[in-house]
């Protein structure tokens with residue numbers, strides 16, 4: 001396939017914006033780039049996809065999400081509103097994930113995938129929990145992802161909160177999925193819920209179950225409670241404790257890190273462990289603001305995720321850009337280049353940990369053809385230098401018109417080609433009352 005008449009945003013290490021370009025896509029990869037005229041003459045027989053001057057750039061990557069959160073949309077939490085994050089877990093997320101069965105897992109995933117394709121998010125790193133439907137849950141998610149054509153990394157959140165049997169079932173589910181036959185668009189990692197719901201012996205069992213070449217995906221210090229629980233259990237802070245159990249390293253993703261101290265930041269930097277920042281979620285849960293700029297300065301590979309918010313990553317860019325300014329009462333904080341470093345360069349490097357055969361997240365010959373077309377008409381000059389501010393103040397997700405993953409077109413001119421949005425939404429709505437009824441029963445047990 002030849003994409004022609006594109007205004008390319010390459011997102012190479014030295015980003016370039018190039019007019020009137022063409023891209024030859026072959027076997028899921030970008031084979032060649034050049035001027036439209038040159039490549040059209042060279043490959044006259046090739047099927048054409050005309051970008052009509054739109055911006056063509058790598059799709060967005062999400063470093064941390066939860067498809068299972070889809071049924072929380074519009075759901076009422078009975079009784080007084082949760083007053084802090086531990087109560088949000090107790091009254092919202094844990095009763096909700098206990099309410100998921102095979103059918104509702106699938107129909108929590110599919111609407112998120114529709115959202116991702118429409119909004120140009122082409123790689124998603126998910127963190128899944130469904131304590132009453134553990135076995136095979138990752139296959140259900142994988143099946144939905146395969147039907148969408150998107151790229152994803154999956155895992156199951158191991159936790160002690162539902163007893164030893166389910167903790168062990170979570171380990172088995174991760175290991176089973178890691179060993180299953182590989183689809184080139186799917187990868188696995190090993191999920192842990194958080195230090196606060198894992199005993200020393202469970203952490204050791206997880207470590208023993210995982211081959212050395214596989215990393216973990218775990219929430220860390222999202223709320224102070226995680227730190228105080230860790231200090232109670234081990235006289236160590238969360239990151240020190242995870243390090244002692246062999247959880248950290250260049251394949252492990254820690255999410256949040258809102259309450260890290262300086263030593264925890266040093267340990268993450270020293271071990272090459274990834275940290276994913278989710279500003280919309282942190283604001284919504286009122287958990288505080290992570291020291292993201294300090295972490296970047298310390299050399300931590302900080303990425304950007306959405307924690308189950310919409311798969312519209314430019315919204316997360318905007319939240320990151322604004323949150324740190326208001327928190328520090330200083331408009332100089334968290335500049336556009338800091339956001340770009342997380343959302344573009346570090347997210348791409350993280351995705352490459354799991355899909356390591358070719359460059360991802362940049363337009364270079366040989367790279368994965370994960371691309372989006374953006375119909376943006378800038379009212380001022382757009383250059384490689386000022387692009388971050390065009391994205392933050394000008395780009396909207398509604399401007400994404402075409403989404404391509406691994407060379408396959410998933411949406412063309414806003415028409416979804418792999419998933420039927422109306423049918424998925426209708427089926428999800430049909431199941432919702434059953435999920436919400438089970439949730440009411442579950443939440444009654446903890447109130």
Ligand SMILES: [Zn+2]
Pocket residue numbers: 064065066127219255307
């Ligand atoms: Zn999360």
